[in-house]
């Protein structure tokens with residue numbers, strides 16, 4: 001963006017050196033297409049399209065009228081929120097967490113993921129990223145001055161990193177893992193986590209696990225937490241979110257849990273940036289955590305139906321894509337006749353009024369793929385397939 005100004009205001013080197021934001025062109029083209037009045041189907045945004053569950057909204061209505069909730073919140077959140085998170089974690093993963101020093105509420109999990117490197121990474125420390133990855137990791141490692149080492153996720157290995165390659169990397173300070181994964185929708189197994197934790201413990205690598213999609217799973221197979229592994233708590237911190245589980249992306253609430261020293265580092269950074277989560281939202285969050293697990297089955301079924309609809313639709317066009325086991329992304333190899341993910345996304349928008357995300361925007365190993373979301377009503381997904389029929 002160029003801004004005409006009489007003063008010479010320069011962005012900091014830190015900002016200038018951020019990895020390039022590769023979605024910029026597709027964002028621009030999308031806005032322009034909308035401004036032209038074209039009916040765009042946006043399979044680019046990973047944001048649930050259905051509303052927050054009604055009992056959570058009711059809890060919020062009550063809590064917002066209570067003046068006790070209008071003041072600065074405690075940095076560490078309401079004690080009851082932390083004990084409720086501990087209870088939820090125990091029920092879901094069978095893992096005990098101490099609410100006093102192993103759980104820390106966040107203003108959305110992205111906030112915590114982005115602040116953590118400032119507490120544990122020194123300039124030039126090596127940080128391992130599985131590639132492709134959620135873009136916020138790259139930016140926050142860069143802000144802390146860390147050096148990114150990409151560990152590619154390959155289809156042949158179920159989009160899990162090659163642990164032999166990991167064992168060969170010297171002097172890494174930390175590593176990000178994200179399962180269920182955005183953008184590939186891949187899931188991890190307990191066996192994988194066991195090996196990963198063993199290597200990390202041996203080499204002294206801090207593990208940063210992002211489980212934003214823990215409850216968006218299909219075919220009844222629940223994704224495990226890295227904290228289920230014995231000894232993981234010595235080296236791991238895991239990030240959880242209310243956003244995707246309860247359709248609460250706009251509310252901004254999540255939590256970090258795991259190693260107390262890592263939690264303390266994050267808490268110290270945060271205490272200098274923010275003053276806690278709006279307490280009314282914390283109260284609503286307690287209600288959210290008390291949702292009966294079965295109540296989320298409808299949501300999962302809805303995504304599962306949409307997944308099948310889109311996968312079968314694409315298959316009918318000769319575009320074979322394996323169905324994801326979790327999260328709400330279809331990670332598809334480029335269809336025949338397309339060379340790059342950017343070119344594919346541009347062509348889909350131009351010729352089919354369809355937005356998909358070019359894989360290369362998630363990192364070099366994302367080239368050769370596009371990401372489509374299923375956070376869109378079935379009719380629109382059907383329409384998307386119809387439009388693709390004309391160009392594939």
Ligand SMILES: *Cc1c(COP(=O)(O)O)cnc(C)c1O
Pocket residue numbers: 046107108109110111134178181182210212240241242243249252253254
């Ligand atoms: C959506 C998402 C998040 C962010 O969730 P918030 O809690 O809303 O900040 C974190 N990680 C991944 C991989 C995501 O896709």
